[in-house]
Amino acid sequence: MLRRLLQPFWILLAIIFLIEAWLWDHLEPIVARIVAAIPLRTLKHWLAARIETLSPALTLIVFVVPVVLLFPLKLLGMWLLMHHQWKLALVTIVFGKMVGVGITAFIFDVTRGKLLQMGWFAWLYDNVLALRRKAAALVDPVKQRVRDVVGDLLRSNTRGWSIRVLRQIQRFRRSVQQAR
Numbered sequence: 001m002l003r004r005l006l007q008p009f010w011i012l013l014a015i016i017f018l019i020e021a022w023l024w025d026h027l028e029p030i031v032a033r034i035v036a037a038i039p040l041r042t043l044k045h046w047l048a049a050r051i052e053t054l055s056p057a058l059t060l061i062v063f064v065v066p067v068v069l070l071f072p073l074k075l076l077g078m079w080l081l082m083h084h085q086w087k088l089a090l091v092t093i094v095f096g097k098m099v100g101v102g103i104t105a106f107i108f109d110v111t112r113g114k115l116l117q118m119g120w121f122a123w124l125y126d127n128v129l130a131l132r133r134k135a136a137a138l139v140d141p142v143k144q145r146v147r148d149v150v151g152d153l154l155r156s157n158t159r160g161w162s163i164r165v166l167r168q169i170q171r172f173r174r175s176v177q178q179a180r
Contacts, residue, residue: 011142014135021132023101030102048110059114060121066103070096145172 051059073096080089108115116122149168 011138014138017132017135018139020101021135023097044106044110047107051111051114054114056114056117056121059111060118063104063107063111063115066100066107070100070103073099145175 047062051062054062073092077089077093077096080092116125149172152168
């Protein structure tokens with residue numbers, strides 16, 4: 001019973017986790033292009049050379065600094081939400097998220113080798129990758145079913161559309177219930 005109640009929560013958590021992973025995967029190349037377009041490549045080489053001289057523990061501090069520096073931006077977004085500035089708050093939060101993930105991906109690319117020298121960090125990294133695979137396995141059947149439903153709807157003509165939508169939703173619910 002409890003498992004059935006928690007399944008939507010786990011699926012939602014997996015979706016959020018996969019969105020984060022997707023952002024990481026897709027923002028890192030964008031940051032790489034920015035690095036190529038402006039002299040950030042020089043910064044990256046300079047930073048990599050400096051990190052080589054640091055211990056893994058000090059490298060962890062370098063990795064955490066962007067998170068700390070972007071925290072005020074997140075607070076600003078929350079303040080804007082509290083003052084009913086919805087659009088500006090959304091822009092601020094999304095901008096902060098994109099910049100944070102992009103910079104973290106950039107810094108992680110430079111610091112990964114040193115960070116993975118710490119046993120606990122290597123363990124955490126391996127477990128996050130395993131969690132990502134589990135989240136994808138949990139969400140993939142739902143994504144495929146949504147693709148099937150959308151595909152069926154797009155292939156059908158517009159007459160009787162709402163009845164077909166209801167039937168598709170009922171079929172989807174039954175398939176999810178059968179999967180449990």
